[in-house]
Amino acid sequence: MNFSIVTLGRAKLFPRERQAVSCLFFINGFVVGSLAPKIPELGERLGISESVLGFLILCFGLGSLTMMPFIGPIIARIGSARPAKIAAALLAPTILWLTLSPNIALAGISLFLLGGFAGAMDIAMNANAVSVEQKTRRAVMSSCHGFWSLGGFVGAAGGGMLIEGAGNATHAAIVTVTAAAGCALAWRKVLEDRPAGNRERKPIRLPRTPLPYLVGLMALVSMVPEGAVLDWGALYLRQTFAVDVAASGLAFGAFSAAMALTRFAGDTIRNRFGATATLRASAMLAFAGIFTASIAPQAGLAVAGFAIAGIGIANMAPILFSAAGNLPGMAPGIGLSVVTFMGYSGLLIAPATIGFIAERTGFGVIYAVLAVLVVTVAIFSGQARHADMR
Known part of the structure; x- marks a missing residue:
């Protein structure tokens, strides 16, 4: 009886939808964190200066800021579940793309896409966390961001050791497989929060209230x-x-x-x-x-x-x-x-x-x-x- 009560309590506090969105936050942090140990390797491999490397890093930020304004209206029309899952699936191989980039141009494109998919996923998974809060009537957002921080730590700290011990290609492959496995684990559990049909017919525009x-x-x-x-x-x-x-x-x-x-x-x-x-x-x-x-x-x-x-x-x-x-x-x-x-x-x-x-x-x-x-x-x-x- 006591075991059943504990199990039911855990299920109430950590329902499958909360587990899924926490997993999405971890994946996002893990992939973004895995970028940190790749930056020095990228500069050495392409033989570029710190200023050029700084420009490539800027491509990551530009990708995020470019995608963020577009994902909001999509979420408003179809909900956050599908955009979050699709962005996660697209984000998973981006470290591999960056590792295989043979020149500055392709590296810049890879970083732009990495930042874009990470930014789109960021808004979608935050929106999904809001939906989970609304369903469970409990705050979950801070712990979700905690899983993002945990993923970033694992990606950055573990990535450095992997690159040093197993090489760049192996590191990129492991990051891709791990992120893809996380997507598969969360895919069917993500809360479906499709908006009501009447909301879909309303025009979507920037807010006019301050x-x-x-x-x-x-x-x-x-x-x-x-x-x-x-x-x-x-x-x-x-x-x-x-x-x-x-x-x-x-x-x-x-x-x-x-x-x-x-x-x-x-x-x-x-x-x-x-x-x-x-x-x-x-x-x-x-x-x-x-x-x-x-x-x-x-x-x-x-x-x-x-x-x-x-x-x-x-x-x-x-x-x-x-x-x-x-x-x-x-x-x-x-x-x-x-x-x-x-x-x-x-x-x-x-x-x-x-x-x-x-x-x-x-x-x-x-x-x-x-x-x-x-x-x-x-x-x-x-x-x-x-x-x-x-």
Whole structure:
């Protein structure tokens, strides 16, 4: 009897639809994370400079931002299940395409497609997570993003070891097979959330209300610090505190580890205290962490600040994505496409701007300004009420 109760409890908390969408998040993070150890190999194999390599990396971001505005209307018309599954299937072999690219042009196309399919899948799987939340009446978005972080860690860390031990081709083949297996595992379990027929006949256009753009700005402000820490945290520690290469990696490690662990606890916290209170507390923690790192007199305190920032930032974007998928009078795909496009614009484009400004001001000033900007999310945290399952 006790075993049956436990089994039923687990089935209620982790229904097959939640398992499936979590698997999709893991696949997306795994493939994108697997790109990280491929970048140095790509530069060496093609014999290209860092500037050309930077242009190729930009192709990934451009692919994501190009596809995101188009996938929203598709989701609004046919639901998120089919776009999510098709994008996942198309994403699976992209690391293999990149590995087999013999020149810069094909490598750029491969990275553009990788970014495009990853971006399309990102919006579709977030929309599907919103549908799962609506069906189960429970928050699941933060844990889904936790699975994305876990997939990214496995792809990046495991990919480096695979490339070193087994070679580039074997690594690409394993990534492709693993991603394809994940797709097959989730395929029949993904929640079918096809919209009502009357919604399909309505014209699909950009929202004419300011609400999704306000939520999008909040997502942008939430995600810019994430990119600033991940891309520039190590250099900040080296330049400011003269630490060695190994110690400089602690900025990324402390931030990402704290963020991943907090995301798995985020749904429980949000279900207990509500989206608005959770977002407000998260923003203030993010402010405290980033500001501490910006004024820290020693490297250890800066690393602690980055860890606190990771705890705060972890659940900000998931809550805002849930809110975007539940905005009144708006199809989930439309609201999500606007908010994710604006949020990921900050994550993908802002770090390059930060590097340009930091050459003149230093990273300490940059982090202090970002900390102050995060406070605006706390000020407008009432918009997160749309994420609550009532």
